[in-house]
Amino acid sequence: MARLPIYHRVLSQITERGIITVSSEELAAASGVSSAKLRKDLSFLGSYGTRGVGYDAAYLLYQIQRELGLTQDWPVVIVGVGNLGHALANYGGFANRGFRVVGLIDADPALVGETITVGRDGQTLMIHSLDDLEKIVTEVDALIGVIATPAAAAQDVCDRLVDCGVTSILNFAPVVLTTSSAVHVRKVDLATELQILAFHEQRRGDAHEVIV
Amino acid sequence: MARLPIYHRVLSQITERGIITVSSEELAAASGVSSAKLRKDLSFLGSYGTRGVGYDAAYLLYQIQRELGLTQDWPVVIVGVGNLGHALANYGGFANRGFRVVGLIDADPALVGETITVGRDGQTLMIHSLDDLEKIVTEVDALIGVIATPAAAAQDVCDRLVDCGVTSILNFAPVVLTTSSAVHVRKVDLATELQILAFHEQRRGDAHEVIV
DNA sequence: ACCTGTGAAAGCCTTCACAGCA
DNA sequence: TGCTGTGAAGGCTTTCACAGGT
Known part of the structure; x- marks a missing residue:
């Protein structure tokens, strides 16, 4: 879910607050959903609550971690x-949720060979050439790939990642990727x-005009 | 929709391809949806197709632009x-879809006063202090705000934006923002x-184990 | 012959409401 | 008494299938 x-x-x-x-x-309030929805969602994992009392926060947290696969390292x-790729590599939120950025690849020769900081602990990682994609992905044994290339390059990169055994892809390029149905693709289009916000803004404006 | x-x-x-x-x-195929779904979606806008023929691409494009509010400038x-904020400011995909980045605000005094390139045309924009948020937002008359701050600062920034008349917010900070229901908030959490991809990866692994 | 527009059916997600247990 | 877990109801989205134009 x-x-x-x-x-x-x-x-x-x-739990950090004790x-x-x-x-x-x-x-539910803290998550921005209704309590009924939250209970339905949690009951899907099993019965980890106590009637009349509530949920043991630490235990529930562990169960969700397990379900999400955060007990392992991706x-x-x-x-x-x-x-964007730079921002993602630097993003601190990945490390403490089980994700480790282990490979950086770019087509621009000016970037290849440069080292950039990954995560918040000051570890650095070298940027490799697009030509070495297969080598790098196989080497680090990555199952998850992030595509932050221009739209024109995305499908080719996607195909090559899938060929190397990547089975989950997070795509930031504004194109619809076509892959085998065995591969999970998620898209984030900024x-x-x-545009969706602007759509609502405009509707709001239309409504106003009618009132006026 | x-x-x-x-x-x-x-x-x-x-249409660019003529x-x-x-x-x-x-x-539908190019958009990654079923043809029935696409027709239902488009019929919501009106009857812009021709039976036995299809849709006039340019005319349909214009109608969608109008519906999305892309005929105006946001x-x-x-x-x-x-x-992340830097990546967003630089992102070229905004300009040609009716969005114009007209204000950059940061709490870090080291950044305030710096000018950075916005969009792909080499225009530059100065970063303003968080203290001047109200002044800037009112000045440029922005209805749409993007929050790319650390989680701790997001709710405060959100409140202040709303107070200045911002009615749509795109939130990249990993917190649930609480606002008046009149404000549209969308969240992107990298x-x-x-995690959703890892969830599917893990399920895949589980299934394998059962088969083995 | 072909393709859109759309009622009807099916499926999915959310909400309600309460039984059941601490 | 209080709060979870869950059937049942309701609403929304998708799919089906075909009538209606061109």
């Missing part, structure tokens, strides 16, 4: 180290998100 | 010019996206 990561984050914060038990009502390769 | 931006992008590419008419089947303010 797509909401588990949210519960995971909220529970992390709650809270032992939490009710579905409280957890090597991630980022292809395309432009502004411009699309803004 | 959340899929209109995808159709918009696909149609842009199609194609005049397009069937629901073709457009001033956007970005708060938080770290790696770590969450990876």
